[in-house]
Amino acid sequence: MTLSANQLKTEIIYPSSDGKPMAESDPARDYLIYAVEALDIYFQDRNDVYVSGNLFVYYKKGIPSAVVAPDVFVVFEVDKKKRISYKVWEEGGKVPNFILEITSASTQENDEEDKPKKYSLLGVQEYFQYDPTGDYLNPPLKGSYLFEGKYQPITSNFLPDGVSSFHSEVLGLDLRLIDGELRFFDPQTGRKLLSHKETEQARQEAEQARQDAIPRLLELGLSIEQIASTLSLSVEEARRFLE
Structure with missing residues (x-):
């Protein structure tokens, strides 16, 4: 029996998971989630920015072992869509522009030595490391940028x-x-970037503050219409807060 070329071709599998836990500690998990969510919210209006974390990034077609899994990464000039893994050759050759690793006891050596070499060869423009406990990095937050194929330290400001x-x-x-x-800030506005949970908490606190203010403003003699205008509410919303 003669086999066709398609039958002879072995399908190459690119796993979407290695079966290991997402993070080994609460701090590592919490900051990974914060960074991914905060950056995703910040870039939510841009359809050409992809934010992800703890996702396999395959960088050589046909070689599943050519893979990295950054804790947090951002890629510009690619479609914003859900992916089970990121294959560079399917994304127009676009590699992550920004990578953040959450360093711990088990990842310190890899984060400090192996990953910078690999990321610099891939052309990752910026590589940051953060140690939530402060036990493995000094200082606990470090950043570097790619210059002529090598990472140079980003100087911090106090x-x-x-x-x-x-x-x-x-x-x-x-x-x-x-x-x-670790927190991200917009230097133009001074605003701190929030996660989904923090955003909802801030919304609830602002709503509660407005609700608490209405009776006090009524006691000062303001009308419900004046109060609504002051608190950027409709008259109906202001009345509803009094119910």
Whole structure:
């Protein structure tokens, strides 16, 4: 029996998971989720920016072992869509522009030595590392940019309140340590980027503050119409808060 060329061709499998846990500790998981969600919200109006984390990135077609799985990464000039893995050759050759690794005891050596070499060869423009516990990196937040094929350190700035801040040219954002916790900031507005949970919490707090303000403003003699205007509510919404 003669086999066709298609029958002789062995399908190459690119796994979407290695079966290992997403992160080994609560801090690593929490900051991974925060960074992915905060960046995804920040770039939500751009259809050419893909934000993901803990996803396999395959960079050589036909070689499944040529793979990395950054904790957090951002790719510009590709479609914003859901993926089970990221294959560079299917994305017009676009590799991550920004990568953040959450460093821990088990990943420190790999994050410090192997990954920078691999990411620089791939052409990743910026590589950041963050150690939530402060036990494995000094300083606990480090950034570098690619220059002539090698990573050069990004110098941190100390704000008037003593906060350490690194500017990412790729993202147009600042990475800051607030009481040891990593947070992204928009340097143009000074606004802190929030996760989905933080965004909802802020919304509820703002709504509660407005609700609490209405009785006090009524006691000061303002009409319901004046209160609605002051709190950027409709008259119906202001009345509803009093129910």
